[in-house]
Amino acid sequence: MFEFDQYLGFLAFLTILTIGFWLMIFLLTFVIPYWVGGAIMExxxxxxEAKKAAQNS
Structure with missing residues (x-):
């Protein structure tokens, strides 16, 4: 069915696909909301601070 090099290529493809899938899940659920939330807080x-500076002057 598969020769050995085809089998290794298929395993490499599945590994890269799986790593990419979990990386996207991690980015969409943790990193991007943290980044957006921090930008909003800032x-x-x-x-x-601008409102306080305007009141004081």
Whole structure:
């Protein structure tokens, strides 16, 4: 059915596909929401500081 080099190529393909799948799951569930949440928090802090600076002057 398969020769040995075809079998190794198929295993390499499945390994790369699996690694890519879990990497996408990790990025979509943890990294991107953390990044977006941090950017929103930073934007809110900057607006608060600008409002305080405007009130003090």
């Amino acid at each position: 934007m809110i802090k900057e607006k608060r």
